Amino acid sequence: MNQVDIQRIVEKVMVELETRVSRQLKENIDEKECEKKFHYTTFDWLTSVPNPKFPEGIDELRKVTPARIGVWRTGTRPLTKTILKLQLDHAAAVDAVSGEVLDSLLEEFGLFTVETCYENKEVYLKRPDKGRVLTEEAVKTIQEKCVKKPQVQIVVSDGLSASAIEANLRDIYPALLDSLKVNGLTQGTPFFVKGGRVACMDHIGEILQPEVLVLLIGERPGLVSANSMSAYMCYRPRKGTVESDRTVVSNIHSGGTPPVEAGAYIGTVLRKMIEQKASGVRLEL
Amino acid sequence: MKTTITLMGKTYQFKGLKEIMAKANEEKSGDQLAGIHAQDAQERIAARHVLSDLTLADIRNNPLLPPEEDEVSRVIEEGVNEKIYASIRNWTVAELREYLLSPNVTNNEISHIRRGLTSEMIAAVTKIMTNLDLIQAASKITVETRCNTTIGQKGRLAGRAQPNHPNDHLQGIKAAIFEALSYGVGDAVIGINPVIDTADSVKAILNMTKELMEKWGIPTQNCVLAHVTTQMRAIKQGGTADLLFQSLAGTELGNKAFGISVELLDEANELILKEGTAAGPNVWYFETGQGSELSADAHHGIDQLTLEARCYGLAKRYNPFMVNTVVGFIGPEYLYNSKQVIRAGLEDHFMGKLHGLPMGVDVCYTNHMKADQNDMENLAVLLVAAGVNFLIGVAMADDCMLNYQSLSFHDIATLRELLHMRPAPEFERWLEKMGIMENGKLTSMAGDPTLFL
Numbered sequence: 001m002n003q004v005d006i007q008r009i010v011e012k013v014m015v016e017l018e019t020r021v022s023r024q025l026k027e028n029i030d031e032k033e034c035e036k037k038f039h040y041t042t043f044d045w046l047t048s049v050p051n052p053k054f055p056e057g058i059d060e061l062r063k064v065t066p067a068r069i070g071v072w073r074t075g076t077r078p079l080t081k082t083i084l085k086l087q088l089d090h091a092a093a094v095d096a097v098s099g100e101v102l103d104s105l106l107e108e109f110g111l112f113t114v115e116t117c118y119e120n121k122e123v124y125l126k127r128p129d130k131g132r133v134l135t136e137e138a139v140k141t142i143q144e145k146c147v148k149k150p151q152v153q154i155v156v157s158d159g160l161s162a163s164a165i166e167a168n169l170r171d172i173y174p175a176l177l178d179s180l181k182v183n184g185l186t187q188g189t190p191f192f193v194k195g196g197r198v199a200c201m202d203h204i205g206e207i208l209q210p211e212v213l214v215l216l217i218g219e220r221p222g223l224v225s226a227n228s229m230s231a232y233m234c235y236r237p238r239k240g241t242v243e244s245d246r247t248v249v250s251n252i253h254s255g256g257t258p259p260v261e262a263g264a265y266i267g268t269v270l271r272k273m274i275e276q277k278a279s280g281v282r283l284e285l
Numbered sequence: 286m287k288t289t290i291t292l293m294g295k296t297y298q299f300k301g302l303k304e305i306m307a308k309a310n311e312e313k314s315g316d317q318l319a320g321i322h323a324q325d326a327q328e329r330i331a332a333r334h335v336l337s338d339l340t341l342a343d344i345r346n347n348p349l350l351p352p353e354e355d356e357v358s359r360v361i362e363e364g365v366n367e368k369i370y371a372s373i374r375n376w377t378v379a380e381l382r383e384y385l386l387s388p389n390v391t392n393n394e395i396s397h398i399r400r401g402l403t404s405e406m407i408a409a410v411t412k413i414m415t416n417l418d419l420i421q422a423a424s425k426i427t428v429e430t431r432c433n434t435t436i437g438q439k440g441r442l443a444g445r446a447q448p449n450h451p452n453d454h455l456q457g458i459k460a461a462i463f464e465a466l467s468y469g470v471g472d473a474v475i476g477i478n479p480v481i482d483t484a485d486s487v488k489a490i491l492n493m494t495k496e497l498m499e500k501w502g503i504p505t506q507n508c509v510l511a512h513v514t515t516q517m518r519a520i521k522q523g524g525t526a527d528l529l530f531q532s533l534a535g536t537e538l539g540n541k542a543f544g545i546s547v548e549l550l551d552e553a554n555e556l557i558l559k560e561g562t563a564a565g566p567n568v569w570y571f572e573t574g575q576g577s578e579l580s581a582d583a584h585h586g587i588d589q590l591t592l593e594a595r596c597y598g599l600a601k602r603y604n605p606f607m608v609n610t611v612v613g614f615i616g617p618e619y620l621y622n623s624k625q626v627i628r629a630g631l632e633d634h635f636m637g638k639l640h641g642l643p644m645g646v647d648v649c650y651t652n653h654m655k656a657d658q659n660d661m662e663n664l665a666v667l668l669v670a671a672g673v674n675f676l677i678g679v680a681m682a683d684d685c686m687l688n689y690q691s692l693s694f695h696d697i698a699t700l701r702e703l704l705h706m707r708p709a710p711e712f713e714r715w716l717e718k719m720g721i722m723e724n725g726k727l728t729s730m731a732g733d734p735t736l737f738l
Contacts, residue, residue: 049733057735061464065450065457068681069464073732076698078681086658086681090690093652125617125653126314160653221652222688 045085047072066224086223092163093221097121099162101192109173111156111192112145114138118195131197134204142191142207150188152180152270153210157196159230161218167227168252171259172216179267185274198232198246205237212270212279213237219250228253231266235279245280247273286343290335297331302347305339306405307588308332309412311628315576315589315619337379337413344406345374349587356537356547361404361598369401381410385422385639392427399641404535404598407639408591411632419635420671426638428674430567432506432527432606434711436473436674437643442706443675444697445609445645446471449478449686453486455493461680462497463734468694469701469722472712473607473645473675474528474570476508478687484518487511495525495562501719501737504711506563506606508570513545513553520560527563528570528606529553535573535595538583547599554603567606567643573597574611575629576619589619593633597640607675608642610634613650613661614689623660626650630664634671645675649691658682658690665692669704676700698727 049072052058058070071082078086098121106113115138118124118131134142146153154176158165180187188210193200201215212235219228229252234245247269252262273279288299299305307321309332316322323329345365352358376384384390384398411419429437436443448461458477465471475494479487487509494507506527509516513531520526531550534540540547557568573596578584584592593610600608610633613626620626630646637644648664650656665676682693700706707713707725716722721731730736 049735052733052735053730054735054738057738060738061460061734064454065460066685067448067450067457067461067464067679068683068685069461070734071681073695076695076702076727078693078695082681086683089683090652090657097653126621127318128618129318220688222685223652223683223690224685224688226652 045081047079047082089223089226092226093223096161096163096218096221096226101158101162101165105166105169106192109169109190111190112141113192113194114141116193116195116197116200124195128197131195132199132203134193134200134207139207142204146189146191146208149209149211150186151211151274152185152187153204153208153213154187154190155193155201155204155213155215156190157193157200157215157217159196159198159217160220161226161228164218164221164227164229164253165216167254168229168259169216172229172252172263175260175263176214176266179264180270183267183271185267185270199241201232201234201237201246202239202241205234205241206239209236211236212273214266214270225253225255228256229259231262233266233269233273233279235273235277235283245282247279247283286347287338288335290331292327292331292334295327297328297335299332299335302339302344303349303586305332305336306349306409306412306591309336310588310590311625313575313589313619313625313629314617314621315579318618319579319584319586319588321586321588333413336409337377337382339378339409340374341370341376341378341381341402341406342374344378344409345370345403349405349591350536350585357535357540357595357599360547360602361595364598364601365403366400369398371401373398373401378406378409378413381406382413382418385410386418390425392425395426395639396641399639402639404594404640405591407597407636408594411590411594411636414635416628416631416667419631420667423635423638423671426672428638428641428643430606430643432563432565432567434472434504434506434709436607436709438710439672440705440707441709442669442673442697442701442704443473443645443709443712444470444678444694445473445675446475447478447677447679447684447691448475449679449684451480451686453480453490455489458490459493459497460734462494463737464680465678465694466503467721467732467734467736468678468698469708469716469727469731470678470694470697471503471505472709474506474508476510476530476570478510480686482511482515484515484522484524487515487519488522488524491519491524491526502715504715510570510572513549517553517556520556525562526557527561528568529557529561530570530572532572532577533596533599534578534581534583535592535599536578536583536585538585539578539581539592542581542583547602550603567604569603569605571596571600571603571605571608572611573600573608573633574615575633576615579619580615590632594636594640597637597642600642601640606643607645608637609645609647609675609677610637611647611649613654613656614647616651617654620654622655623650623657626654626656627660627664627667631667631671634668634673638672643674645677646673647677647691649677649689651689661690661692662696665696665700666704669700669706698731702726
């Protein structure tokens with residue numbers, strides 16, 4: 001082996017090494033790239049007009065509305081990320097409707113479960129009337145387990161969004177109990193209604209005859225939030241109660257009315273209902 | 286009136302027109318909720334056989350809701366031209382279908398016979414038409430209307446810009462209007478659904494949109510879709526409204542639930558003609574949708590398609606600029622899935638057009654329906670083929686105030702390109718002047734909302 005050969009071998013090894021190192025580097029970079037891609041944040045979905053007339057204008061316009069504007073296009077079609085974000089938000093809403101509240105969550109708050117006559121999710125969606133009436137078994141269970149004629153009856157229901165309960169119950173429920181205490185109110189035996197509609201309050205009102213009833217129920221999911229909850233309240237709910245007799249705090253979720261705040265507020269509303277012997281449009285808040 | 290039929294060895298006996306009409310419908314969850322639907326697939330077709338053999342006189346002589354009991358029925362009855370009715374009264378519903386689809390029958394002939402038709406007759410023929418029947422028959426009918434600008438011409442597809450905002454923030458509404466305009470949408474109307482139903486707030490939105498139209502010289506019309514009484518107060522306080530809006534139901538009781546009556550609409554009509562800001566003569570924007578009567582418990586056991594037709598009978602009285610069926614908004618208890626929404630969209634569009642109305646459709650769905658954006662894209666293509674006057678456009682289809690999805694500005698632009706449709710003529714000229722459109726195509730400037738800053 002002469003000097004030239006050695007030189008060649010060294011060069012070859014060096015090239016080989018370099019390629020390996022650069023390949024390894026590249027792999028590392030790719031991994032980081034992948035990791036980034038699997039943790040999408042709002043920024044990753046953000047598309048924008050490439051050459052706007054007023055470059056600072058796009059942000060200015062976006063700041064004043066949650067509408068999906070300034071998203072740009074390919075031809076007349078939206079960009080891929082814009083479409084995927086829309087599909088993702090819709091998917092979350094669809095899953096919220098078809099989902100179920102985990103038993104473990106209900107156990108945490110000592111809530112037992114009864115059902116309405118909804119049968120299954122399809123019937124629930126097609127026949128709102130069935131979600132307003134509890135099954136015979138449910139009536140029996142409630143009569144056995146619950147304190148009759150309580151001052152405040154708390155009821156939780158999945159309604160149109162199981163994920164609204166999953167997302168908010170841990171925050172709203174303790175805050176609600178605190179606010180009852182602060183307002184000097186006592187509650188009966190709380191429970192969970194599977195497949196409930198708002199007016200199931202009336203049937204429960206007939207069975208337990210509470211002075212006031214508060215129903216925490218999942219709202220029809222929107223794309224902004226699939227986890228929005230409402231608190232419907234009524235003074236002496238009974239069969240034939242009309243919608244205008246109910247008081248509602250809606251849009252309860254982390255991006256709307258914060259659940260802790262809502263819980264703290266509900267106690268005050270319930271106290272005023274009892275004081276004024278009224279709810280809904282006749283209640284002065 | 287014949288109410289019995291034997292098919293494949295089985296005899297079906299119907300109690301009367303109401304039952305025949307209900308059972309002849311395509312499957313709809315709303316008819317099931319009302320408990321008036323066909324019990325099985327064959328009973329549905331049996332009802333359709335019986336219905337197709339009834340004469341137009343049978344339908345008129347057996348009112349589903351007698352005029353003595355309901356003012357919508359009275360409005361429909363008063364609208365009938367007796368001479369034209371007499372000339373077609375012995376036609377069967379089947380003959381009416383075949384007449385509408387016959388190649389010799391054009392917009393002229395249809396415009397003539399519609400004056401002899403009641404809403405119930407139009408509902409009846411719709412029930413025995415297939416989807417493609419509904420598309421072909423509707424595509425023959427042209428209904429042009431004029432407010433500040435004219436829409437509805439053949440080869441034109443207008444769009445409503447629906448720039449709603451969750452708390453009526455004026456700058457926020459404006460931002461979404463800019464986005465709509467930059468995609469060439471807003472020629473039908475710039476129409477805002479307000480959250481706050483007060484005269485002050487409605488007036489503020491009316492005046493903001495009007496100023497915007499004046500500043501940029503936009504040839505269109507404005508409207509704030511509050512309750513009609515709120516709009517009336519806003520107008521009396523100086524609000525600048527081109528169009529008055531109201532949702533309609535197909536029964537007097539249903540309208541009562543909406544807080545309106547024929548008397549109130551007549552009064553509003555007088556006001557907008559006197560104090561509206563548009564050239565006219567068409568100054569109303571109505572919305573409808575199958576199922577609203579049942580949801581107000583005001584359906585009298587009548588099926589939702591027939592009640593929808595009756596909304597159009599009422600709308601006709603006011604020569605509206607635009608009528609929009611918000612087809613998938615009401616929810617799965619009335620239209621369960623995309624198949625039902627697509628069918629209802631085609632039915633409503635056809636029925637409105639046969640009434641002589643400037644029909645548009647809010648191609649839409651809620652998140653608890655078995656439908657998605659692909660279904661809406663499909664229905665939109667079908668409706669443009671059927672000659673729909675206008676479609677609703679929302680930024681990326683997501684209405685951040687009403688929490689449902691419609692079509693996007695992109696979709697309307699795509700439908701125009703794909704199916705060779707143009708915006709309303711005056712609006713198209715404006716788009717060209719703004720550099721947004723050229724020879725019917727969006728330019729590279731389109732899609733930039735900062736054009737209007």
